[in-house]
Amino acid sequence: MNFLTPLFLLGGLAIAGPILYHLVRRTTRERTRFSSLMFLRPSPPRLSKRKRLEHLLLLLLRCAALALLALGFARPFLKQAPIVDPTAAQPKRIVVLVDTSASMRRDGVWDAARDRVTEVLRRAGPADQVAVYPFNQRATALVSFEDWNRTAPGDRVAFATGRVAALAPTWASTHVGNALVTAAEALGENEDGKAAPGPRQVVLVSDLQAGSRLDALQAYEWPKGIEIVVEPVKARSVNNAGLQLVAEGPDSTRAVDAPVRVRVTNAAEAKREQFKIGWTRAAAAGVPGTTDWVSPPLDAYVPPGQSRVFLVPVPRGVSGLEQISLRGDEDDFDNTVHFIPPAQQRATLLWLGTDVAEDMRQPLFFLRRAFVETPRVAVQVIASAPSAPVLPAEVQAATVIFVADAVSPETAAALRETAVAGKTLVATLKSTSAGATLGALLGRDAVALTEARPSNYAMLAEIDFQHPLFAAFSDPRYSDFTKIHFWKYRKFDATAVPGARVVARFDTGDPALVEVPIGKGRLYILTSGWQPEDSQLAVSSKFVPLLWSLLEQSGGVASFATQFVVGDAVTLPLGSGATAVRTAAGASVALDAKALEFAGTTQPGVYELTGGVKPQRFAVNLDANESRTTPLSNDELEQLGVPVARLKTEAVVPTDNKTLLQGVEAENRQKLWRWFIAATLAVLLAESALAGWTARRPALRTEEVPS
Template sequence: MVFLAPLFLFGLLAALIPIAIHLIRRERPPKVVFGSIRFLKNTPKKLILFQHLQQWALLLLRALLISLLVFAFARPLLNQSLAKLLDADPQSAVLVIDTTLSMRYRGVFAAALAEANDFMDNLGPGDEVAIVVLGERATVLTDFTDEPAALRRALDSLTEPSFGASSIRSGLALADEMLAAATFENRSITLLSDFQATGADGLEGSWKLAPGVAFTPIDVGVEETQNLTVVDVRVPATLIDGIQADPVLARIRSSGSLPVERAQVSLLIDGEVIERAAVELTDVSEKVVEFAYILEGSGERAIEVRVQGDDFIDDNSRYAAVTIEPKVDVLVVNGEASSDWFDDEAHWFELASGSGVASPFFVTSTVPNRLTPELIQSVEVVVLLNVSDLGLQQSRVLSDFVRAGGGLLVAPGDQTSTAGSTLDSILPGRLVGSQRLRIGDYRIIADFDRRHPLFAKLPVEWSSRFQRVWTLEAKEGAATLMRFDDASPALLDAKVGAGRVLLTAMPLDSEWGDFPLQPLYLPFVHESLNYLAARPSEPASYVIGDSEVADFTAVGLTRLERATRSQWVAINSDTGESALARVSAESIFDAVINPENTTLAPREVRTAQRMVELESPQRLWWWILSLVLLLLLAETLISNRTYR
């Protein structure tokens, strides 16, 4: 049994009134002095006992009358448990908790957890609840359950926000999708967030919550914030030893609602503070800091730029990982060496690839008859310029070199023969013959594979002219990277084992054309050698939540084990999470609520209505009042007989 108006049960204390009156009005027999009692009649003991029983029955009957009146006004219900009554309108609710980086601001996440616990305290015993968290992505912390203990344990597991960034829409969309398969028709979403403006991106479109889904946004953010952040660190991921590197640049930004006028920025290399700089932000919100320190040496460097002077320290550092590699070792085999630079086959190529200390290549030259296995094995790329043919041992060593991962560039010239080459097994094409064009006629580069990494950094327009070219016949599996204007191949590429081979249709000197005199010549040589060297070029910088570093949940520098090598990588937060500008909870509500939703009465009102519906078919209070009338009549009869 339960009561719809349980406060009336305090009226049971009124049942003590008849007992109190009985005790107060209890009469003591008077003492009368008689000279003789011979004329007095003895009263039977049974009559006295009967009167006592009538008085006790009258007392209990009056207390029962008051108790029944109290029960009637308390409106009892039979066969309805308290849980069922309070769960008369159960709901399926999803609690979405923002755990992105901005929630790390002082006191914000603690406020969110407090609101989450208040949300749990206000749930009905029959409500089912799921919890969704917004971290690197929207994820389900716990699926629908009506067990408060399981929900409390899930909340206790949220010890701190993540370093990730995700949109409010992604969390609401996941919650909306979960509610589509929920048990109850009464569905709701509660969002706990600081309502960062960048997190609200994507809510301006036509997407809305499903009809019938109630939405409650709760703002736990801070109105006045101070924040300094390092939004960018400019340093190349790979440097070449011996080449002067650009200085490290860092961009510092004030992104809170309150300005920060001064800050101190530190540059740390491999965990050691190398340089400090003071930054004035009095008149600007952003400034670029240039450090004087120049990276040098070889190997990997772990770089951190740290700013100090604000209230939000979790985004004060930005990281970068740099690998300083040695120069690419290149061996040039000159098939037409000459003391006259104009006639020397390798002059232009060596000028483009190895001149000056700023070159990323270390070039060694030799001639075919001095090409030894030791020379081949000591380099990363071998270039054959107008080489007629090689010996069987040289060809075998060179083939093994390529299959083991080396690079080979073959540029045939007038010394090259069309007869079967000893390198035919690794070349991507066959030399059919050379074609000398008429005077005034020439070939130009008409097309190239823009998607190929060799051409990723090269311009689109090629102005080189060739009066003589080789006719190439591509082998099966070879890729044609460049074509002349007559559609014949100009450059072929093939992967041989772990290495690569490039075959050109023209020499790389000025004898057959003006290619070495064109601005594109030097970048073409550099990109070709870099492509053939095939040094690992995996990214060294990631944003928290990227798939390749999905197992890492904190920002910083870490070692990533790749298939071919172990590499230092930098994991940073999304700079958008450092922008603490906010939007109102009302604007979020207006952006996502479905206009087809009907206004629902408060839960307390709907529960009261449900109580009345449950009470109507029973009407126990009416039967209790009827019993009270009968007992009142019985009380009247008994009292008249008792005190007559």
């Protein structure tokens, strides 16, 4: 038998108390009736045997009670073999998530993360299965379970650590939620498709900065039996200030020389608050990463835990301005933003008709005033008489060609060839005399046109809002065209034109707008004009949006953004003809002829579309959330339902105390002290009964003596 607190055994020395108590002779309590003692000399009684013990059974009971009480407080237990956790014998399945986002570029963070991953791999048992998933915006398998199982047991750790050593932080943002969901799904099934037995664990190695995205965990239901072990890593310095570009709205009209808005955020635990901001240019020679101020920088004061917006003026007479830098910060991974102002897009419209530009009764007057020049778009309208020869340069430069009057057969044939090549033609039928021109544009005989004059007016009754021209009006708030009245229109049989699609009809059932594909291009036929003589279309609120839809549909105005974030897919502008992209690192990436977007924005910098009609540049910057480097607490993960494992006591207890811990476990399980306390109570009850009987026995004997 062993004792958890053996010092309480010293309490057994109290057994000497009852023994001494029994050795002390007390004056007898027995009384004997006798006659008068007045004539006798008083003398004390003589004791012949002073050390003779009396009432041995009572003495033994009292000693036993004290001994049992001392044994109970000493917490005895019997040695047993330690209980083995049934799950400990089963092999574990472990997914190691290692953060490779941009915030891991801070001083000392990546080295600590790599050491932590190596430590986790070395702790794995010979029967465990381990997979390594680096993650930023998404998690991908660097070492899968299949790779681990195919490798010899003695070479697995070296194989995995070798691949981890080749990793490096990227410039992408941190999506911890996506990574945890990917890891949970990887742990869900074995290679045979069945549920994986035994313990399943996800080890998250990350700086876990506050800018981490957790939205994927909002509605995710975690599988049972999976625990998350967070292994946080920290930077050597707590100072970090980030620089971000304040995004402008898509409809903003920023001037070319307007100041650029930037935001500076300073970490809450930072010790610095004085910085400098300004335009910089990468040094052409010298130390890589060094920059030179293009103009005198601005002084920026940002207290810790705050963010402030600054206006950086554009210096005049300086070309090639592409980046704004922040100085005075220790971690410079987020201290540069790249800026490419949106270039003004230019489109050309060619008008073939006899209209006078300043005549308010002619459609050309309203067409010129529908397109107002803005810093983003400038539309030029070129008017040419139908009888004059059309210049090939004008036709080539035109995005949309309007045919308002009859033209010669040669001009009509030339226009049809441009439509076959991809141009957009719009035939606005002002009179029935345009039937021959319309037939030539369609590549057939003259089209029979008749003048239609409704008794009151006609309205647009059937409109295909799925068509790109009317897609902007699909919302019920803007789809009402009944207030636009048409006084007259030209009527023709659209069913006789192969491939014709009626986009809009009058309430009389006659077509109002017809689309006919011609090769790579198309021909739109308007049976009524927008001038006041034909309709109220030009003075309605639908006229300008409809013309802009026509211009965008023809590719004349393509909304191409110039500011992106690392990892964004860049939608290529229609009709740009770009064949390659020059990346920020200077490499050229070829584009597929059918590619609609470019997804290779892997690092900040300025990119350029090359090989097209004209080069187009765009800037890629770091995600602003990467500058929020304050550590995220585990409580925020637990609030989203993530089963974060708490640190166990056994993990920090020294090896010398294992015997003590086993003893505590055995004593808590056996609880022998309860039996000793119960035995003590039983002995005390017996002792009390025996002591009472012993005290009453002399009195009974005295009563039995006759008087």
